[in-house]
Amino acid sequence: MSYLESLNESQFDAVTAPLGPVRVLAGAGSGKTRVLVSRIAWLLNTEQCRAHSILAVTFTNKAAFEMKVRLQDLIQTSLKGLWMGTFHSLCHRLLRMHWQEAKLPQNFQILDSDDQTRLCRRIIREAGVDEKTIQPRELANYISGHKEEGRRAHHLEFYDQHEAQLIELYKLYQTACETAGLVDFSEILLRSLELLRDNSAILEHYQERFQFILVDEFQDTNSVQYAWLKLLARKHERLFVVGDDDQSIYGWRGAKIENILNFDRDFPETTTVRLEQNYRSTQAILSAANAVIAKNSERLPKKLWTDNESDQLLVGYRATDGYDEARFVVETIQDLLKKEEGVRKSDIAILYRSNAQSRLFEEFLMRKQIPYRVYGGLRFFDRAEIKDILSYFRLIVNPKDDVSIERAMTTPPKGIGQATINRIREFATTHGASLWDSANMMLESQALPTRTHNVLLSFVTQINEMKALTENDLALPDLFSEIIERSQLKPHYKKEPLGRGEDRIDNLNELITAAEYFTNGEKVELAFIEEEIDPLSLPLYEQLEAFLGQTSLNSSENQAEIDEDSVQLMTLHASKGLEFPYVFMVGLEDGLFPSDNSLSERRIEEERRLAYVGITRAEKKLFLTSAESRMIYGKTLYLPVSRFVRDIPPELVELEGPGIRVTPTSVNSNSNHAFNTPRTDGIEGFNLGDLVEHPKFGEGVIQNFEGSGPSTRVVINFSNGGRKVLVLSFAKLTKLD
DNA sequence: AAAGACAATTTTTTT
DNA sequence: AATTGTCTTT
Numbered sequence: 001m002s003y004l005e006s007l008n009e010s011q012f013d014a015v016t017a018p019l020g021p022v023r024v025l026a027g028a029g030s031g032k033t034r035v036l037v038s039r040i041a042w043l044l045n046t047e048q049c050r051a052h053s054i055l056a057v058t059f060t061n062k063a064a065f066e067m068k069v070r071l072q073d074l075i076q077t078s079l080k081g082l083w084m085g086t087f088h089s090l091c092h093r094l095l096r097m098h099w100q101e102a103k104l105p106q107n108f109q110i111l112d113s114d115d116q117t118r119l120c121r122r123i124i125r126e127a128g129v130d131e132k133t134i135q136p137r138e139l140a141n142y143i144s145g146h147k148e149e150g151r152r153a154h155h156l157e158f159y160d161q162h163e164a165q166l167i168e169l170y171k172l173y174q175t176a177c178e179t180a181g182l183v184d185f186s187e188i189l190l191r192s193l194e195l196l197r198d199n200s201a202i203l204e205h206y207q208e209r210f211q212f213i214l215v216d217e218f219q220d221t222n223s224v225q226y227a228w229l230k231l232l233a234r235k236h237e238r239l240f241v242v243g244d245d246d247q248s249i250y251g252w253r254g255a256k257i258e259n260i261l262n263f264d265r266d267f268p269e270t271t272t273v274r275l276e277q278n279y280r281s282t283q284a285i286l287s288a289a290n291a292v293i294a295k296n297s298e299r300l301p302k303k304l305w306t307d308n309e310s311d312q313l314l315v316g317y318r319a320t321d322g323y324d325e326a327r328f329v330v331e332t333i334q335d336l337l338k339k340e341e342g343v344r345k346s347d348i349a350i351l352y353r354s355n356a357q358s359r360l361f362e363e364f365l366m367r368k369q370i371p372y373r374v375y376g377g378l379r380f381f382d383r384a385e386i387k388d389i390l391s392y393f394r395l396i397v398n399p400k401d402d403v404s405i406e407r408a409m410t411t412p413p414k415g416i417g418q419a420t421i422n423r424i425r426e427f428a429t430t431h432g433a434s435l436w437d438s439a440n441m442m443l444e445s446q447a448l449p450t451r452t453h454n455v456l457l458s459f460v461t462q463i464n465e466m467k468a469l470t471e472n473d474l475a476l477p478d479l480f481s482e483i484i485e486r487s488q489l490k491p492h493y494k495k496e497p498l499g500r501g502e503d504r505i506d507n508l509n510e511l512i513t514a515a516e517y518f519t520n521g522e523k524v525e526l527a528f529i530e531e532e533i534d535p536l537s538l539p540l541y542e543q544l545e546a547f548l549g550q551t552s553l554n555s556s557e558n559q560a561e562i563d564e565d566s567v568q569l570m571t572l573h574a575s576k577g578l579e580f581p582y583v584f585m586v587g588l589e590d591g592l593f594p595s596d597n598s599l600s601e602r603r604i605e606e607e608r609r610l611a612y613v614g615i616t617r618a619e620k621k622l623f624l625t626s627a628e629s630r631m632i633y634g635k636t637l638y639l640p641v642s643r644f645v646r647d648i649p650p651e652l653v654e655l656e657g658p659g660i661r662v663t664p665t666s667v668n669s670n671s672n673h674a675f676n677t678p679r680t681d682g683i684e685g686f687n688l689g690d691l692v693e694h695p696k697f698g699e700g701v702i703q704n705f706e707g708s709g710p711s712t713r714v715v716i717n718f719s720n721g722g723r724k725v726l727v728l729s730f731a732k733l734t735k736l737d
Numbered sequence: 738a739a740a741g742a743c744a745a746t747t748t749t750t751t752t
Numbered sequence: 753a754a755t756t757g758t759c760t761t762t
Contacts, residue, residue: 060752088752113751137748185752252750354749356754376751417738553752573750595749610750633747634753 003038003074007031014273015039017240019047019212021233021267023260024242027304028289028616029280029579036216036242037067041074043212052081055210055232059217061086061553063577067216083210087225088185089553091192095183096549098202102195105181107398107545110552114382115403116140116184122406123172126425134165142166143173147186148222148254150193179434180402186254189224196231207235217577218243218263222254230266237267245300246293249573249610251603261300278306278616280579284313285622288648289615295647296605312621313654318641319627322360328657329584329625330364333567336582337370345371349568349580351614353593357586358569365567375570381551385493385504386511390548392487396467397545399436402428406435408463412492415455423452462486470541477515479540484508518547572614583618585611588626589639611644624653692716692733 007015011031014024015038026032040056043049058064064085072079083090092110095102111119120143121136146156153171158164177183183191196203213233215221218241221229233239241263248257264270278286286306293299315332319325329350336343350361358374365372380386391407399405409416428438442448443457466483474482484490489508493501519535535543568580572593587593594607615622626641686692686702693699700716714731 086752188752249750250752252748253752356747356749359753379751413739415738419738571750593749597749607749631753 003041007034007038008277010273010275010277011035011038014275015042017271017273019236019238021237021263021270022240023218023263023270023272024240024275025260025272025300025302026242026244026275027278027302028244028247028613029278030275030304031279032242032244032275033063033067033070033216033577035275036214036240037070037074039214039240040071044075044077049211050081051077051079053209053211054082054084054214055090055212056082056084056214057087057090057216057229058084059086059220059577061089063216064089086553087221087228088188091188091228092549092553094192094195095188098195098199101199101202102191104183104191105398105400108181108183109394109398109401109404109548110188111177111182111184111403112382112552113140113185114387115182116144119176119182119403120169120173123169123176126429127169127172129165129169133162134169139166139169139173143170144184144186145254146170147184147190148224150190150224150227152190176402179400179432181398181400182403186224189222189228193224193228193231196228203231206232211236212238212240214240214242216242217247219245219248219257219260220250220255221259223256226256226259237269239267245298246296246302246609247576247613249576249606249613251606257298261298274302276302276304278304279308280619281306281616282308282312282620284652285615285618288314288622288652289612291649291652292608292615292644292647293612296608298605314648314652315621315623315656316645316653317623317625317656319625319657321627321629322631325586325625325627326360326364329361329586329623330368330370332584332623332656333365333370334368343582345565345567347581348584349570349575349578349582349617350584350586351570351572351575351617352585352587353572353595353610355571357592361569361586371564371566372569373566375568376574380507380510383504383507385489385507388489389484389487389508389511390551392463392466392483393544393548395436395463396470396483397541397548399463400434402435408487409459412488414459414488415451416459420452420456423448470544472540474540476519476535476540476543476547477512479544480512480515484512514551515547518550519543572610575617576613579617579619581618581620582623583614583621584623584625585614586625587630588624588642588645589630590642591637591639592630592632593642594644608644611642624648686714686733686735692735694731694733 004012004015008031011034014022014035024032024035026035036056040054043054044051056064056067058067068079068082068084083093085093095104095108099106099108117136117140120139121131124131124134124136124139146152153167153174156163156167156170158167177187196206210232213229215229220243229239241260243260245257245260248255248260251257264272281289283306286304290304317325317328319328333348336348337345350358352358352361355376362372362374381390388407388411391404391411394401394404395408406421409421424435424438424442427433427442428435431438431441433441439456439460443453443460446453448456466486469479469482490505493504495501535546538546572585590599593611594604598604598607624645626639626645629636629638631637691699692702694716702714702716714733
């Protein structure tokens, strides 16, 4: 077993750990995936367990795919029967296979977050609640938040009127989902947990089957996911979890870092293995990462080290503004590509806190004609035009889908407006029927005004005819293009200004290509069947069902991209698990990263972990950039260098460019370490981010300090929207808390 | 009912 | 700044 020989000591210990509960604390770049894959290979080779008995959970679909490939490289036996995927895809499969026990209709569809928010808006309006007291997104977050903790509406108690309303709306929302046959993301998990919990036969079957359960990125599991794992693993307790508490960055999505911190409490027999040798980064990068993460209190002790030598320092650059920052980054990239031997564009990554920040870099890269690829952001299946056409498809598969029908009825405009929809909805509520059934009943009763009757009739006919198409002997892509034509969406988009419509039409065509890829491509794993299957062997209608099932959970990395060698742009979150020789972390300013919200809500530890993730992506060289001024929401802000950068020992960082810059707004100069431009430690009792009150301007938050001594000035953003630079000693500021 | 002008608001992160 | 929703007009 040659793959065991190339492991270091702790990796070997992890791979060959006893079969009971195992927790592997894997620092960044310590060979985590390798251990996980080797463990599975080891199980298959030595324990003679079949792939059939293994359940492996990954964080993304992409990770699952890559892991399968790597695994297949290590072993000779077949992987048939192995369950590997994300929590969502595995739970989705369970629900498809046991839809009756899960009390779902066979053709249930998945509601993505956008659909969920739309549905929430509708529920709020319908309940006669003011959208300003409860915003759709607030309700959606409330519902998801509770579902992630395993709480249904009837579990909840209220302490005030507002929450009472939320609970009421949660109930209404759930009823709406049930009648429409819709399941949101967190519902997939919760429903699946309840399925196992309430059906002992099913539970025992899977407990018996999955003797070995392995989980990647365990630090990012939420309560329901952990409960699901515990339930499945209860019998054999052969639960092998891998993770790094320092890289837990999805707390906002319900992830519980406690899951990994307290794993040994839930499973007293736990063997814990620490992987502390880093194979990825230079010592300088690692030292920087350690310095940043050391400030966190809630973490398991561990010390990353490396044999790699530290030949290069980190590079810091303080730009004047966002443009200057982008210029610096892109010019540096040009230099790298030109001067350094064998540097490929895909060796270079630009990492930022939020998607919106990619724009400037894209602009400059385009100008210099450097190919790039942006990950994340608006995904293909999230695009409006794709959702528009998919609403027709979904309606064909599940006429009860009230979310899709409304979209299909109104896009493109076909004479059915708000008034008509309200009418149908009213009918639907009183009769407890779906919108589709209601529309049909109303047509039959002839109770509608002629004009309304006619437009509604032609809509219903249109959908029925589309549905009839699925009974023909068509290929899936042909069905797609036929329905796209009939939907009249193309002429509708054509009317949009600025060639935007052209893009949309391109995307529709792209969808046809996706259908071709789906049918001609590899065999696919279908949610409702255990084996891989050739989609073409299915009847057309089921092909469509299968396609929809695949897209809803696979929306991110599905699209075939141009294989061109390109610079990689992504958010820090999206970079987790990846590595690049050259990494640019940009927008490193307090207020951007860490973001304003996390500063006020004390979520700073998670932001710090995010910084740690970013830093540890770099193999050879790490560039840290920030800008003195930046446009945010159309306003120019002057933000200080990120506290995370300031946590890095100055001797690790080499400064490029002018370093300290003397500008009209910044005459700061108390040391030649350019990163200390603004001081953040208290000045006369005031700190960055403090909430203060000014007798004339009211309340505001301290953004920056400028200058020193008696002329020290303070930059404040007031809550009335104004921004002022005041001389600290004159401004009569009171600190609020 | 649909198109256009206007105002408001922002997710930071994603299965 | 730019998108999204709301209000107004046709």
